[in-house]
Amino acid sequence: MSQPALTVTTPGQAADRGRRLLEIAGAAAIAATYIFLVLTQPADIANGPASFSALVALGGFLLGAVLLIAAVLPVLPTSTLVLIPVALVLNVVLGQLMGSTGLPFYIDAIGTVLIAVLAGPAAGAATGALSSIVWSFFNPTVLPFAAGAALIGFLAGMAARAGLFRRFYFAPVAGFITGILAGVVSAPIAAFVFGGTSGLGTGAIVSAFRAMGDTLLAAITKQALISDPMDKAIVFTIAALLAYALPRRTTFQFPFVRRFRVLAGKAPSAPDA
Amino acid sequence: MTNDAVTARLHPLTALTAAACTAVITTAAASWPLSIAVALAAAVLAVRSGAARQVLAAAAVILVPLWLSLLVLHGLFFPEGHTVLAQWGPARVTAEGLGFALEVGTRTTACVLVLLLFSFTVSVPDLLAALAARNIPPQFGFVVASTLTLLPAVARRLDRIRQAQETRGMVVRGGLLARLGALRLQMVPLVLALMDDASSRAQALEARGFASPGPRSSYRDVADPPLQRRLRVAALVLTAAAVTARIVASWPAGGTA
């Protein structure tokens, strides 16, 4: 057996195109599923829930999430990979902490957004999707929302890349916009797979729109547009405040933070390597 | 699957396939008697395998709010309904609405129970070893297992932080902003400590060859009898058939929208 080298060459770019294709396929699966569901939504649900739409929603969104994970996960650097379990735990624990304050939001994506800010959109998307998959171990109903969670992580990463986390007052704006998109994408899942929302508060809002004669999908989409942007604005703000509280040695170990100057503050003297 | 001895000897992938296929077939079938039957079967199996308390407790946390929400939403407001049973102002109880809630509610109940039964009876190390043996990227197994290891540890740590901060005179009270502020102060040491640990863990994992490409071997061996392999194939074929049947049956209905 030959002695393996003590050094490595610069990581090859050969496999990159395959990964990129997988990423695009994943995103396309999610987008196509959404468009298909909206176009073919059953006009009359009086004969029972649309089992067909449920299967399409489940299949399409899960396929998209799995493709995204398959594209991103194997190439994530270990320093980012070890943060994903931390993010998942933070999603759960901080979500419960927030719950204990009695705020009317579920705030279950702080960890995902924090990773996206530190490690970029791809890591954020993978974290979001994985978060849903791991959490479904204890609550299977979150599994179908994997695509929405991936979208949140991805958009948070893009916002960080664009510098929206340099000032804390931009973070909630980015969160608000993310919430709109994520809410709209997740609405078909709630409508077709679960036939409603899982919370009483949100259920009441949907009921109000239904009372005005909206279709189920429209009512749930409108409800999502009311609660999700606010929820994500809070999540993004908390994640930003947490990121600011971290010492520079911690944040600057991430090439994404160094390269795109994600957080405010003067650039370090050391050049990128 | 008639007794717990069989459940215990199930290969984790067989259990996973069985649970997932049952959930998909139940969804495709869209018939509430079948859903109820599946839910009951899952509950019986949970009792037999001794995981009933965990499964039912976890299911209750999910399903009780869902059922309430469904009953309020569809029981009282269902504009598509024709058969009005009762009416108070804008709220109308319709037979169709109640039927819809029953249909969706039982379907979700069945799926949740089946999947929870799987997660509370499977041996996680065996599942990970089985996944690794099938060329699932080791990173996936790492994320799943590490999260399950970290959860209880983090809960303990948070409690320690809370004690330490109370000791420094932090009293959580006051308005929303004050509470949020106090919360942030609890989160900071937690996040910092977790990220510090994570960065040394990354270094340790790389040092132990976790990031190296190439083949891996497995210390843990999970027996996979041929019968179970055939069972899995059969379950997958059956599920595919059920899904296809549903799509073929429903396509025109969907297309006319």
Add this chain to the structure above:
Amino acid sequence: MTAVVGTALRARLDAFTFHGENTPALCDVAVSVLPGSLTAVLGGSGSGKSTLGKLLAGWLRAGHAGQLRGSLELGATRLNFRGLPEDPRINPAEWSRRVAFVPQDAAAMLSTVRATVAEELAFGLENRAVPREDMFRAVERTAARTGLTGLLDRDPATLSGGELRRLAVACAVIAEPDILILDEPLASLDAAGAEQIRDLVRSLCGAGSSAGTGNPAGTATGVVLLSQAADTLAREAAHWTVLDGGTVTAAGAPAQLIGSAELERAGVLGAAAVRGHGPVPAIALRPAVYPPPSSGPAPLELRGVGFSYGLDRRRWGAPRYRGHRLREQAVRRVLQNLDLTVRPGEIIAVTGPNGAGKSTLLRHINGLLRPSEGDVRVCGRSIAGVPVGTVAASVGLLFQHPRDQLFERTVLREAAFGLRQHFGKAEAEYRARAALAAVGFTTADEAVHPAELSASQQRLLALATVLAREPAVLALDEPTVGLDRRGLERLDRAVSAAAARGTAVVLVTHDLAYARATAHRVLELDGGTLRDV
């Protein structure tokens, strides 16, 4: 494989700077490690020992973690780094297989994804696709070598501190590295656990005998010990390197360096006096020079306090036994009819073996735990029913793990936390600065992020946050653990100054020598009550 005598490691680090920082963490450091020998790198807290160890072992890598100028030489391979993108990139898996590192926090070595000790040991082998039969043999052999044979089926999360440390060493040793770097391998171990690690180190490098090259197994491991104490193990080393402020201030044989000014200045413990086994006592023994306590009303009184775990349901975070449910175990009485009166300015030391309930006693003083019988009175008033956050105004408690107690962005904000409501901005900052000065922080340190301080300084900062409130009672849990010599001196000064102001001090320590040197009275907690020693 042919019989290998071993490979030498040579490092010449001109400068290493972490990303995001402007001053190098290490500069002008040269180290060389010979196979089969024990080398010690000694330095105080924050001297850069861990950074050096991680750089040598490929845990921190040039370009990846920071900018490195210098060279690393392992056997016949020599890598030169100029701090440029085209520098060689270390393959961490291969490099670490030959130069292994065991961090101070042994838990950081574990993968967290393996269910048993045996699988954890095999994790590194699995990643290198070692066939199963070979893995079984290697696991068995390594377990026998590190005394883990009886623990192979245990869940790593349930191991004790000493067992965990041995598992971490075993995870490194199983790859049969040429060089093994151990970061504070004896930190926070009890006497028995420390002795096992010492024996393990001796057997690994064949040290203790003057020959030192090659043991019967045919592989001689060069061991590098990173330590802030010139303790028994360090004194067995063939060569010392003294690290101070990120640079080497002295190097040579222990006999030449012992008692040297460089060692003293580096803040290394036990730099002068020669001592026997066990942890090095904090400071040179001397009679208590503190003013005697005054005779005013007692700030702290415990009357007939009794406590058992399993009865207190207020917190589930109270100590548990290896995850077993306590309720099913026999209820353990920790404190029983315990009386204690501390007068103003009096320093009381409480000692006792591990698990005697010392920390439990301290947690009663500020109400984190509530007695099942008896009463705790602070400044003459019972604290029963008073929230911990309110008791904190008169009782300052310093925990063993300062990291949990720190949460602000800068040192100054940390010390001033909570003072502003009581004293206003100017007065709060004045008090915070005074407390910081009392533990040896300068104005230049005020803007530093607490997380970037060394462990020793973090402990002192936590002490300052407590002192800033000028509490009537000061309770310290194992204050000496992890402190280097400078830290101990500052702790000593701060505690005596507080006592001189009339603060009643209760400190809990396993270090009897330190207790004798510091306290007016030394009490032993035994069988749930206190008795004079």
